[in-house]
Amino acid sequence: MMxxxxxxxxxxxxxxxxxxxxxxxxxxxxxxxxxxxxxxxxATADQVAALREKLGLDLPIWQRYLHWLGGLLTGNLxxxxxxxxxxxxxxxxxxxxxxxxxxxxxxxxxxxxxxxGILAARYEGGVVDRVLTVLNQITMxxxxxxxxxxxxxxxxxxxRLFQPGAIVTPAMGWGSFLGYMFFPxxxxxxxxxxxxxKLLRGSILSxxxxxxxxxxxxxxxxxxxxLWRHVLRNAMIPVVxxxxxTVADIMAGSIVVEQVFGIPGLGKMLVTSIGxxxxxxxxxxxxxxxxxxxxxNFAADxxxxxxxxxxxxx
Amino acid sequence: xxxxxxxxxxxxxxxQGHFEAVKDFSLTVEEGQxxxxxxxxxxxxxxxxxxxxxxxxxxxxxxxxxxxxxGVELLDLSRSQMRAYQGKELSIIFQEPMTSLNPTMKIxxxxxxxxxxxxxxxxxxxxxxxxxxxxxxxxxxxxxxYHQYPHQLSGGMRQRVMIAAALVLRPRLLIxxxxxxxxxxxxxxxxxxxxxxxNRKEGIAILFISHDLxxxxxxxxxxVVMQQGxxxxxxxxxxxxxxxxxSYTRRLIASRPTRTKLKAGGxxx
Numbered sequence: 001m002m003x004x005x006x007x008x009x010x011x012x013x014x015x016x017x018x019x020x021x022x023x024x025x026x027x028x029x030x031x032x033x034x035x036x037x038x039x040x041x042x043a044t045a046d047q048v049a050a051l052r053e054k055l056g057l058d059l060p061i062w063q064r065y066l067h068w069l070g071g072l073l074t075g076n077l078x079x080x081x082x083x084x085x086x087x088x089x090x091x092x093x094x095x096x097x098x099x100x101x102x103x104x105x106x107x108x109x110x111x112x113x114x115x116x117g118i119l120a121a122r123y124e125g126g127v128v129d130r131v132l133t134v135l136n137q138i139t140m141x142x143x144x145x146x147x148x149x150x151x152x153x154x155x156x157x158x159x160r161l162f163q164p165g166a167i168v169t170p171a172m173g174w175g176s177f178l179g180y181m182f183f184p185x186x187x188x189x190x191x192x193x194x195x196x197x198k199l200l201r202g203s204i205l206s207x208x209x210x211x212x213x214x215x216x217x218x219x220x221x222x223x224x225x226x227l228w229r230h231v232l233r234n235a236m237i238p239v240v241x242x243x244x245x246t247v248a249d250i251m252a253g254s255i256v257v258e259q260v261f262g263i264p265g266l267g268k269m270l271v272t273s274i275g276x277x278x279x280x281x282x283x284x285x286x287x288x289x290x291x292x293x294x295x296x297n298f299a300a301d302x303x304x305x306x307x308x309x310x311x312x313x314x
Numbered sequence: 315x316x317x318x319x320x321x322x323x324x325x326x327x328x329x330q331g332h333f334e335a336v337k338d339f340s341l342t343v344e345e346g347q348x349x350x351x352x353x354x355x356x357x358x359x360x361x362x363x364x365x366x367x368x369x370x371x372x373x374x375x376x377x378x379x380x381x382x383x384x385g386v387e388l389l390d391l392s393r394s395q396m397r398a399y400q401g402k403e404l405s406i407i408f409q410e411p412m413t414s415l416n417p418t419m420k421i422x423x424x425x426x427x428x429x430x431x432x433x434x435x436x437x438x439x440x441x442x443x444x445x446x447x448x449x450x451x452x453x454x455x456x457x458x459x460y461h462q463y464p465h466q467l468s469g470g471m472r473q474r475v476m477i478a479a480a481l482v483l484r485p486r487l488l489i490x491x492x493x494x495x496x497x498x499x500x501x502x503x504x505x506x507x508x509x510x511x512x513n514r515k516e517g518i519a520i521l522f523i524s525h526d527l528x529x530x531x532x533x534x535x536x537x538v539v540m541q542q543g544x545x546x547x548x549x550x551x552x553x554x555x556x557x558x559x560x561s562y563t564r565r566l567i568a569s570r571p572t573r574t575k576l577k578a579g580g581x582x583x
Contacts (some may be wrong), residue, residue: 211413218367219401219479220431222394229427233418309418309463 005302012298019290020072020283024065027279034081034277055081068283078280082273087284090269095288096170097181097265098254104178104185105192105250110243112193117200117239122227124205132197139194144253148187148260155183165262184261188253192246199242203235210234237307244300248293315382316519317343317366317487322379324361324370324543332376335361337543339379343487346517348510350530350551352566353540359523360409362540363491366521367406368396383487401428405480409492411473415464422460425479432483444482450515451478452508470501474508481512488512489521494529506532527566531555539563 035043035051043051052058056067071078077087120129139147156164161183168180207213208231216226255267262268266285273281305311324336336358343349351359364370365377368388381388383403388396405428408414415424426444429435435443441460448456451474464472473493480488490509494502510533513520524530530537530551537554539547539562547560558564 211408211410212416214369215408215414215476215479216416216427217369217400218406219428220397220399221427222397225431230416230419234416237418307418310465 008298008301012294015294016287016291019287019294020069021065023283023286023290024068025061027282028061028064032277034279037276037278038081068280072287077284080273080278080281082276082278082281087280090281091266091284091288094264094266094269097263098258098267100170100177100181101185101188101254101258101263101265102247102250104181105188105254106243106247108185108189109193109196109246112189113196113200116193117197118204118227118232120197120201121204121208122224124201129201132201136194136198139190140198142191144187144191145256145260147190148184148257151183151187152260167262167264181263184254184257184263187257187260188250192249192253196239196242196246200235200239203238204231207231207235233307237304240303240307241300244296244303247296251289251292315342316345316384317341317521318380318382319362319366320380320382322362322365322381323377324358324365325376325378326374327376335543336365339540339543339545341538341545341548343519343521345486346513346519347536348513348520348522348534350534350537351521351523351540352525352527352530352537354525354566356542357540358543359540360491361543363406363489363521363523366487367404367489368393368400369406398432401480401485402432402483403486404489405483405485405487406489406491407473407476407480407493409495411469411476411493411496414476415472417464419463420460421462421464421467421475424464425460425475425482427479428483444478447478447482448475450481450512451475452504453478469497470505473497473501473505477505477508477512481516481518484516485518487519487521489523491523492525493522495524495526502529503532509533525566527555527563539566 033048034055034057035048039047039051049058056064059067068078075088077091079085080087080090083090116132120132123129142150152164155161162180166180168177170177204227208227213226213230216230221229254265255270257263258265258267259271266288270282270285272278273285319339319341322336322339323334326333326335339358339362341349341351351362353359361370366381366388368391370377372393377389379389383399388399391399415421422441422444423430425448426440429440429443433440445456445460448459453459453471453474459467459471459475464475467475476493488509493509494505497505506529509520509522512518520533522530522533527537534551536549537551538545539554539560541560541562547554547558547563554563555567558567
C-alpha cells in the first residue's frame with residue numbers, strides 16, 4: 001500500500017512537471033508577441049528590443065523555462081505583462097471567485113444527484129424514476145453555457161432574482177456573495193448532476209441483482225435495509241471515481257460559465273490573458289487547473305482503495 | 315409436522331403462455347430430518363427452495379398451493395411478515411460462495427446480520443454468538459476471520475461463513491441449495507461432514523438440494539427425485555439409490571462416477 005502510494009505520488013509530480021513544460025512551450029510558440037500588445041503596433045524596433053530584453057524574452061527558451069520553474073519553486077509566480085503586478089497577487093482575487101464557484105458546483109452535484117439517484121433506483125419504473133429519466137436526458141444534452149444563458153434569462157431577466165452582469169464581491173457579505181454564485185454554480189452542476197444520477201441509478205440496480213443481495217434478503221432484510229446496508233457502499237465505488245473526475249469538468253465548465261455570468265474568476269482571466277499574450281498569467285492558470293485535475297484524480301484513486309477492500313494491498 | 319408443502323405450483327406468466335417450473339410438488343420435513351431433493355439442472359429444485367424461503371419475486375412469479383411452517387401458511391404472509399421467518403426459523407445457503415457474500419463488508423458483520431435484524435442483542439453478545447456459530451461451521455481462528463473481507467478467504471471458507479451466518483440464530487430448517495457444487499471434491503466432503511454434524515449436534519433439519527445423488531446419499535435420510543418440475547420418485551435414500559424405480563433416477567445414478575461429464579441444460583437447478 002505505501003509502495004503504491006509512493007509510486008502514485010512520484011507519478012503525480014512527474015505529470016505536473018510535464019504540464020509546466022507543455023504550458024511554457026505551447027504559449028511560447030503560438031504566434032503573437034506580447035510586446036505588441038503592450039506597446040501597440042506603432043512602437044519602434046528599438047522600443048520593442050528594449051522591452052524584450054526587460055521581459056527576458058531575448059533569452060533562449062530553455063533558459064527562460066528554467067528561470068520560470070525556479071521562480072515557481074521559490075514562490076515567485078512571475079509578473080503580469082499587462083497589469084504590471086505580480087501574478088500571485090493578480091490571481092488571488094480571481095481564485096476566490098472560481099474556488100467558490102467550483103466548491104458550490106461540487107456540493108450541488110452531490111446534494112442533487114445522490115438522493116435522486118437512490119430514489120430513482122429504489123422505486124425503479126415508478127413515477128419519480130420515469131420523470132427523472134426524461135429530465136436527465138434533457139439536462140445531459142444541454143451544454144452548461146446554454147443552461148447558464150437560460151438561468152440568466154429566467155431568474156435574472158424575468159424573475160429578477162439577481163441582476164445579470166452585476167458583480168458581487170465577498171466583501172459585500174458572504175450571504176449575498178453565495179447567492180450571487182448560486183446560479184452560475186447551478187449551470188455548471190446541472191449536466192454533471194444528470195450524469196451522476198444516471199450512473200448511480202444504474203450502479204444501484206446492477207448491485208441489487210447480485211447474489212449477495214439475495215443472501216441479504218434471506219437473512220430478513222427489507223428492500224430498504226438491503227439498499228442502505230449492502231448496496232450503497234458497493235454502488236458508490238464507481239460514482240466516487242466519477243465525482244473525482246467531475247472536478248476536472250467543473251474547472252473546464254467554470255471557464256465558460258464565468259463568461260456567461262460575467263464573473264471575474266480564473267476562467268475569465270485566462271481568456272483575457274490569452275488574448276493579451278500575457279503569458280506569465282496564462283501559464284500559471286493552466287498549471288493551477290492542471291494541478292487541481294491531477295490531484296483530484298489522485299484523490300479518486302485513494303478513495304477507490306479505501307472503499308473497495310479488494311484493491312487494498314495491491 | 316414442521317414443514318408441509320402441498321401441491322406447490324410455481325409458474326412464470328409469459329406472453330407465449332405459462333412456463334411451469336414446479337408442478338404439484340408435495341413434501342414434508344419433520345424436526346431434525348435431513349431430506350434431499352435431487353434432479354438435473356432446470357428440474358425446479360432451486361425454485362422450490364426459493365419459494366420456501368420467500369425469495370421469489372412476487373411480481374414475476376405465480377406461486378400456488380401450500381407451504382405450511384408450524385401450521386402457518388407462508389404463502390399467505392405479507393413480505394414483512396415473511397421477513398420474521400427469514401434468517402430466524404428458515405435459513406438458506408447458496409451454490410456460489412464466491413458471490414453470495416458482500417465484498418465490501420467484513421465477515422463478522424455478515425455472520426451476525428440475522429442477529430442484528432431479529433434480536434435486541436448488544437454488539438458484544440452478537441459477536442460472541444457469531445464466533446460460536448463460526449466455530450460450529452468449522453472455521454478455525456474465528457476471531458481473526460471476523461475482521462477479514464470475503465476476498466481474503468478460499469471458496470470453502472466462504473461457504474463455511476455462509477453456513478455460520480445461516481446458523482447464527484439456530485433456525486429450525488436449513489436449506490442447502492447445491493452448497494458444494496462450486497467446490498472441489500475434498501472440500502465438498504468436508505462441508506458435508508460439517509452439515510451432518512450441525513444436524514446431529516443442533517438438531518437443525520436440513521433440506522439438501524443437489525444434482526448429485528451420491529452427495530445426497532452421504533447426508534440424507536430421505537430423497538425426492540425431481541424431473542421437469544415434478545416429483546418422479548421419493549423414498550428412503552438407500553432404497554432409491556439401490557432400487558431406482560424410474561429410468562430417470564437410474565440415469566442420475568449412472569451419471570455419477572464420471573464427474574467430468576458436462577451437466578445438461580441451463581445454469582439453474
